Amino acid sequence: MSSGMEKKPKPRPVPTPLDRPYWDFLRRHEFRLQQCAACATFRFPAAPVCAHCQSDRFEWKPCAGTGTVFSWVIFHKSYFPGFDADIPYNVAMIRLAEGPMFIANLVGIRNEDIRAGMPVEAVFDDAADAEFTILRFKSDASRDA
Amino acid sequence: MSFDLARLRAMKDKVAIAGVGASEQGNFPDLDEYTLALHAFSNALDDCGLSANDVDGLFVNGPGAISFVRFGEMVGIDPVVGGNFAVGGPAVGALIHHAAMLLHTGACRCVALVFGNASRTESRKFGGMTVYNPAQEYANSFFYYGLTSPGAASAFQARIHFETYGTTSRQLATVPVTQRTHAMLNPAAIKKEPLSVEQHQASRFVCEPLHLYDYCLINDGGVALILTTAEHARDLRRKPVMISGIGRQDTFRNSSMPNWELWRNTLPKCADMAFSMAGIDRKDVDALMIYDSFSINIWIALETFGYCGEGEAGDYTQGGRIALGGELPVNTHGGHLSDSYMQGWLHQVEAVRQLRGDCGPRQVTDARIIQYICRANLGNSIIYSV
Numbered sequence: 001m002s003s004g005m006e007k008k009p010k011p012r013p014v015p016t017p018l019d020r021p022y023w024d025f026l027r028r029h030e031f032r033l034q035q036c037a038a039c040a041t042f043r044f045p046a047a048p049v050c051a052h053c054q055s056d057r058f059e060w061k062p063c064a065g066t067g068t069v070f071s072w073v074i075f076h077k078s079y080f081p082g083f084d085a086d087i088p089y090n091v092a093m094i095r096l097a098e099g100p101m102f103i104a105n106l107v108g109i110r111n112e113d114i115r116a117g118m119p120v121e122a123v124f125d126d127a128a129d130a131e132f133t134i135l136r137f138k139s140d141a142s143r144d145a
Numbered sequence: 146m147s148f149d150l151a152r153l154r155a156m157k158d159k160v161a162i163a164g165v166g167a168s169e170q171g172n173f174p175d176l177d178e179y180t181l182a183l184h185a186f187s188n189a190l191d192d193c194g195l196s197a198n199d200v201d202g203l204f205v206n207g208p209g210a211i212s213f214v215r216f217g218e219m220v221g222i223d224p225v226v227g228g229n230f231a232v233g234g235p236a237v238g239a240l241i242h243h244a245a246m247l248l249h250t251g252a253c254r255c256v257a258l259v260f261g262n263a264s265r266t267e268s269r270k271f272g273g274m275t276v277y278n279p280a281q282e283y284a285n286s287f288f289y290y291g292l293t294s295p296g297a298a299s300a301f302q303a304r305i306h307f308e309t310y311g312t313t314s315r316q317l318a319t320v321p322v323t324q325r326t327h328a329m330l331n332p333a334a335i336k337k338e339p340l341s342v343e344q345h346q347a348s349r350f351v352c353e354p355l356h357l358y359d360y361c362l363i364n365d366g367g368v369a370l371i372l373t374t375a376e377h378a379r380d381l382r383r384k385p386v387m388i389s390g391i392g393r394q395d396t397f398r399n400s401s402m403p404n405w406e407l408w409r410n411t412l413p414k415c416a417d418m419a420f421s422m423a424g425i426d427r428k429d430v431d432a433l434m435i436y437d438s439f440s441i442n443i444w445i446a447l448e449t450f451g452y453c454g455e456g457e458a459g460d461y462t463q464g465g466r467i468a469l470g471g472e473l474p475v476n477t478h479g480g481h482l483s484d485s486y487m488q489g490w491l492h493q494v495e496a497v498r499q500l501r502g503d504c505g506p507r508q509v510t511d512a513r514i515i516q517y518i519c520r521a522n523l524g525n526s527i528i529y530s531v
Contacts, residue, residue, distance in 0.1 A: 010289060010291070011274065011288035011289050011291075013289045045401050051398060070305075070405060071301045071302075071304045071305045071308070071403075071405065072301075072304060073297050073300040073301055073304060073352050073353060073354070074350065074352070074353035074354075075291055075297070075352055075353075076349060076350040076351060076352065076353060077272075077351045077352065079270065079272040079273040079291070079293045079294060080274070080288065080291055080293070083291040086291065088350075089291055091287075091290050091291060091292045091297070093301060093402065093403070093405060101399065101405065103286075103287045103290055103292060103402060104290060105290050105291070116304075116308040134290075
C-alpha cells in the first residue's frame with residue numbers, strides 16, 4: 001500500500017476443502033465454478049452435491065465472468081476496521097451469465113451510478129501479499145470511461 | 146399442502162399462554178443475561194400464579210451464549226425436557242410451536258420459554274467478525290467483500306423492492322414513524338420521542354438504502370412465556386390466550402445469500418398453514434405483531450401473508466392503516482424499532498396483553514385474534530385468540 005499509513009487488514013477468504021479449488025483457480029486468474037455433470041447446473045457457493053438434482057458428479061468449469069447487477073447496498077457503518085478507509089463502499093448481488101447469483105464489490109464506478117440490470121464484468125484483484133485473489137466486478141460503463 | 150390438516154386442527158386452542166413476564170428493558174451494565182431472564186421468568190410465574198417447580202419443560206434462548214442447563218441449575222429445577230434453540234430471531238415462534246406440540250402430546254404439562262439478552266452491555270453489533278449463526282442468511286461467507294449483518298440482507302431486499310415495484314424509502318418511513326406513535330403510548334418503551342418522516346429521511350444510512358430509523362434498537366432485557374394446556378390454563382390466575390394457529394416454513398435454498406425472492410416462494414405456505422389450522426381468514430385478524438429487525442420486514446410479511454398484493458405494501462401501509470385505530474394495527478407496543486429489541490419475544494407478550502385487554506391507551510378495541518409473523522429463513526407465525 002502506498003498510503004504510508006499503517007493499513008488495517010481486510011478479512012481474508014478462509015478456503016475450505018469444498019472451495020479450495022475455487023481459490024486456487026482465482027490465484028491463476030481463472031474464474032471457475034462447479035458445474036453439475038448430470039444436469040449442467042452451475043452452483044455457487046461450492047457444495048459437494050448439486051442442489052438441483054443431488055448428483056455428486058461435477059467439474060470446475062470456466063465462467064465467462066459476465067453478469068448483471070441484481071441488487072446492491074452501500075455500507076456507511078464500520079463493521080470491519082480493514083474496510084474503514086473504503087466507507088461508503090458497495091456490495092452487489094450479481095446474476096452471472098451461467099445462472100448463479102454472486103456477491104462482489106463493484107469497482108471503477110461511483111456508488112450513485114450503480115443501476116439494477118447493469119452489465120458487469122469480472123476483474124481479478126490480487127491481495128497485496130499475493131496470497132490470494134478475489135473477484136470484483138466493473139461495469140461496462142467504467143471500462144469504456 | 147404438506148401438512149395434515151385434521152391433525153393440525155386437533156391442536157387448535159388446546160394449548161395456551163398462561164403467563165407472560167418481562168424484565169426491565171434498556172441498558173444495564175451491571176446485569177447479565179441470566180439475571181434479566183430470571184427477572185422475566187419470575188414475573189411470568191407471578192402472572193399466572195405458578196412456581197418454578199411447576200415447570201417441566203424449559204427452553205432458554207438469546208443472542209448470546211445463555212444455556213438452558215445453567216438456567217435450570219440457577220432456578221433449581223429438573224424439567225422433563227429442555228433445550229436451547231440458537232437460531233437467532235426466528236427462535237421464539239419456533240419454540241412456541243415446539244412447546245405446543247410437547248404439551249399437546251402430553252410429553253409435559255408446563256413449558257417455560259425464557260429469553261435473556263445483554264446485547265447492549267456486551268456491545269453486540271450483529272455484524273463483523275461475530276459468532277457464526279447457522280440460521281442467518283449468508284452466515285459469514287463474504288466478509289472479504291465487507292458484507293456482514295442481517296441489516297445488509299434487509300437492505301438488499303429493500304433495494305429489490307424499490308427497484309422492482311417503484312416503492313420508496315419515504316414510503317417505508319411510515320413503518321418506523323407509525324410504530325413510534327405506538328411506543329409513545331407504551332410506558333415500557335425505550336424510544337418515546339416523536340419521530341417524523343422528515344427525521345427518518347434525514348437520518349444517516351447504516352447500510353443504504355436503509356436509514357438509521359429502519360433499524361431495530363439494540364438493548365438489554367429478558368422475557369418469559371409460560372405455556373400449558375388449555376384446560377390447565379383455565380384454572381390459573383389470568384384469562385388464557387389460546388394458540389389457535391401455527392405456521393412454519395423454512396427456506397434453505399440459496400440461503401448463502403440474502404433471499405432475493407423476498408420469500409415469495411415459501412412464506413405463503415407458512416401463512417396457509419397458520420390460517421388453515423386456525424380456520425380463520427385475514428379479515429378476522431384484529432392486529433398484527435411482525436418481527437421487525439428492520440422496517441422492510443413489515444412490507445415483506447404483509448405481502449407474503451396475503452394482507453396485500455405483491456409489491457403493494459408501500460401503498461397499503463399509508464393513510465394510518467397500520468396505526469392504532471386503523472384497519473390493521475401493526476406492532477402496537479412499538480416493536481423492535483421503538484419499544485425494545487427482544488427478538489420477537491415482546492411481540493408475544495404484547496399479543497397476550499392486547500387479548501387480555503390490558504393495554505390501556507394503546508388497547509386495540511375488542512381484540513379477539515392477533516397474528517404474529519416472523520419472515521426469516523425459519524419463517525413462522527402464531528395466531529392467538531381469546
